[in-house]
Amino acid sequence: MVSTQNYIATYVGVKILEQGGNAFDAAIGISAVLSVVMPHTSGLGGDGFLLAKTPEGIIAYNASGWSPKRLNVEKIPSVRDPSTVVIPGLVDLWDFVYRQYMTMDLSEVLRPAISLAANGFYVGRELAKVISKSNNMPRSWSEIFEGKRMGDILKLRELSEVLKIISKDPKDFYESKLTEEIVNGLNSQGVNVELSDFADFKGEVVKPLKSSYRGYTLYELPPNSQGITTLESLKMAEIQETWKLRFDDTKRVKELVNIFILAYEDRNKFVTDPRFYYPEEDLLSEERLKRRLSSYSASEMKMNTKDTTFFVVSDGENEVGFIQSLFFPFGSGITVKNIVFNNRGYGFTEGHNKPEPRKRPLHTLSILMAEKDDESLIIGCAGGDLRPQIHTQVLQYYVDYGLEIDDAVYYPRFVFLGDRIFHEKRMNLPFQELDFFTNEVGVVQALKRKKDIYIGVADPRSEGVALPAN
Template sequence: MRDLHFPGRSPVRATGAVVATSQPMASAAALALLREGGNAIDAAICAAAVLAVVEPQSTGVGGDVFCLYVPGGKGEVIAYNGAGRAPGAAHIDWYEERGITAIASDSPHSVTIPGAIDAWCRLSADHGRTPLERVLAPAIHYAEKGYVVHDRVEADWRETQVLLARDEAAARIFLPGGRAPRAGDVHRQPELAQTLRRIAKLGRSGFYEGEVAEDLVSRLKAAGGLHTLDDFAAAQGNYARPVKTSYRGAEIWQMPPSNQGLTALLMLNLLSGFDLAGLDPLSAARFHLEIEAGRLAYQVRDALIADPAKAKVDIEGLLSNAYADRLRERISPERALELPVRAMEPSDTVYLCVVDSDRNAVSFINSTYWSFGSGLVGPKSGVVLQNRGAGFRIDRKHPNCIAPGKQPLHTIMPGMAMRDGHVLAPFGVMGGDYQPFGNVHVLTNVLDYGMDPQAAIDFPRVFHNRTAAVVERSVPPAVMRGLQQRGHAVGIAEEALGGGQMILIDWEKGTLTGGSDPRKDGLAIGY
């Protein structure tokens, strides 16, 4: 139990169902749908759609989706890959001929074909039980009638004003009166409301064919993009085989490559060889091991993870105990490794999870990547287009080199923890490159230190960002000095690190315990 003398938030406890998202409006809409008889998939899509309106810098219908789903909370983990692909004309030759050596995050070439709507429609049809018109109704309401801008949303929005001002439609919709809305302002997106209505009525064809697709392709072509209506019409996600590892008696599941989920699993494999539970959770010794495991795992990610349909990725070898043992030998509990400098990028994403009364468990993540994605917006549809293609390399020798129909290295990663064939917890921590660190940090808080989901999410965080270990201001000075003594350059993180949600299932007691990150605006809620 938390110390009630200190500020903070208790976990949400319930027996029926729990929803955890980064916005109160999304959590409330999803819970209302569950009370009407909807299931966890319905509620997750409902929440994601609301978030696509009320947290527009983080997510949208012009982005991507990944989902892990366990029907009834036991047995098979179903994984859905809703990641977009490069246009059919995106040949490496085209970029080389024009001297393009990297894909700029604000260029049309950073826009992959959005996968979110295909994923919502497919998951709804296969696993939901509520008509899509009802599922999307709250999002349509907020887009048309307006929603109140929350505090974290304002902070992110304000930092992206320069990007938004470059695009006429983006400026008109997202800089009303010439500036980003303030916390407490009411904002409307009538064009997006019409797009959502069209999707609610027509399903995926309402987005990938007809007037919405035409609007988006026209905008991309005007900016110099290679996208075609055929690319949109052909967009399709797929069910995938999730990847897993074992840690402290639990099975931890993630999406397979080109998703970076394998990075977190490799970190867990490395940390499994250390007695974390014997260390103070808020200590330099613990954070140092976490940092070193992360630095090694990210090297593997950057060199080897790519779309397995277009490049060879040895998943079994990378997750083997032998591979982890070899890497772990490089970690000294007392001294930081000398490793090449890495470029680390933030992103704005929404992660949410739902467990319903039938114990259907959903781990769901939706993103347009960087804040407001590419900054390109469909003028008629109001759709913000993601910039996920900035994750590609312009390098023929690299497995993550851009190619027609290829998925880029993808940072957004939902997690699912299982024990004895039953769901222990859907969980996730958003935040671009920070996500493997965040997933591992929160999970080890639960499995090594016995924290409840809210305490595990609240707990201070560190990250190795480029050349330094960056820490949140809640990390004590003594811990910072301990990291410096181990050879780390240490600085204060510019922003709070990530934002996450988790719902823990106690099968014996029949209870659910949820947590939501105070670094965002949201909450867990249940009944």
């Protein structure tokens, strides 16, 4: 089963499975295709995380990038400033999967993405929309994307050549002649990066956070990911028994918003690169969260709803959740060899999460896994800061209101943006209305396994599809 945010990526993933590849082979093929056809969401200039269930246990990998050694700003000045570019980790994640879990040749798995980049693909609706809304972009971006409309052919020949190099050895992205060319291209556009920033970079296998919600065991990615924010939100919702109210009861929504505020306060105070700081207190302890619930807050906070793409794939043995991102649409916009580079450094704030050299910022990417008896779920989404809210609502629809996982994804959602509550028109709420189905409340992909039956779900709020493999 494959579910992605793009029909071409889903098709490629299914074909890899049907050729005898496993879920990890398919995941790298899908990741590469998404990097080509959805360059506003993710790509070789961005980062990624993986959370997978295998017969040997659960695997989690953090391939989020660190800031350059020469970063010397106390505050990141603006959204697309060159100082926002961190070393991209996605290709390191490919390298990890390739060396540990793949069964097929990497060049075979990357062939569809190489072909799409070289020969061109039709610009999709979402990509065209984001291009039309992008302004004040760097010249290197404009030369490739400016003026492209839905249905136009877009060719990324330099990216195709980079993918060919990676298909022989992914490490060449980080220490080769290609790296020198990338570093020179970034330097010429104001990014204060050096070769050693790439050569020294390495993602890491991490231990997932573990919690529970109403009989389900939950797993999420640890800091610097905001996965802990989802687990805090769900545990506080369990304590408050929010499921006793109708899903669109105004009282339930207000209760959840209060819970989200507390969880985000903790995130903003405690979550950063754990190599620099890790809280001594167990943020997920029930006693602590009960105390938190007695201290409602009116903190002002701002939520970013930015681009990312998440997908799920299973081969009947392994279940893989994979998320990749540039952060904002087209990241920094700084482009080298058709690779658009991230602006993930904009995730730095102050306190424990202040900008420092070789540091990973607080990261919005996370993946939720839930297990109970003979069933398991993987839930992920595009949604930026809103991800914990979206993960919470989808899991609650499934657990609290008895919806099947496809209906749990389709059901209407609300989002709290820091100063206002927005909701899809299908909810009967006295807050600001959005359209009936809108990606402003996130784009979710999900996978459910019960015994040996799989259900894959692609959010109708996107161009994605879910397909089974024969």
